[in-house]
Amino acid sequence: MPSIFSYQSAEVDWCESNFVRSAVIAEYYNTISNVSFFLLSPALLYLNRQYCQKKAVPLYFVSGLLILVGLFSMYFHMTLSYVGQLLDELSILWTLAVAYSFWYPQAYFPKCIKTRYDQRDTVRKSQNSPLSWSCLCFWISDRWLCWLWQAINFPYFHSFWHVLIALSLLYCCPLVIYFDVSYEMPSFKPKLEYWPSDSWPVVVPYVTLEEPHKQC
Numbered sequence: 001m002p003s004i005f006s007y008q009s010a011e012v013d014w015c016e017s018n019f020v021r022s023a024v025i026a027e028y029y030n031t032i033s034n035v036s037f038f039l040l041s042p043a044l045l046y047l048n049r050q051y052c053q054k055k056a057v058p059l060y061f062v063s064g065l066l067i068l069v070g071l072f073s074m075y076f077h078m079t080l081s082y083v084g085q086l087l088d089e090l091s092i093l094w095t096l097a098v099a100y101s102f103w104y105p106q107a108y109f110p111k112c113i114k115t116r117y118d119q120r121d122t123v124r125k126s127q128n129s130p131l132s133w134s135c136l137c138f139w140i141s142d143r144w145l146c147w148l149w150q151a152i153n154f155p156y157f158h159s160f161w162h163v164l165i166a167l168s169l170l171y172c173c174p175l176v177i178y179f180d181v182s183y184e185m186p187s188f189k190p191k192l193e194y195w196p197s198d199s200w201p202v203v204v205p206y207v208t209l210e211e212p213h214k215q216c
């Protein structure tokens, strides 16, 4: 019986062929594509630094966990070990649980459905639906259409999923921060800004804080 740490002891094996590009990395592209998580965390912290200065714990915690998600996912796809699979799946659940515990109870999400126009506009602007849908399609197609991707010699959709899910979080987190400031930090007014600038065709949203009372 193989050890739970041994190579290929996991229950899942993704579409990418194993040990093609390296003798020690089972799924090469699925492993290296997790670098996107190491870029995501510092980007979130840097762009939303005003929020972090006022309320450091949630974003630091979630960013730290996202680095762990990247690390454990790398370990999993490198070894395809059972422990790797558990760590990969558990770290995602930890991150979701921590994010919910910091943000969900205070954000009063049901109220967002009845939100004012400007907040609906914020939701629309900071959501990137094509990105979210592509994530989902890539994950599903890697599982279900693997025979097709192997036939055309392009079994890399799970690595695209890694990159796109990190990108989606870059768009989703400012939205959560925006509502946290709206509902929980009444002395500040959140403002959605775009990096590198408003006029660029592709932008990354982030939140700055205005102090409305100081203008009086």
Ligand SMILES: [Zn+2]
Pocket: 030, 073, 077, 158, 162
């Ligand atoms: Zn993965």
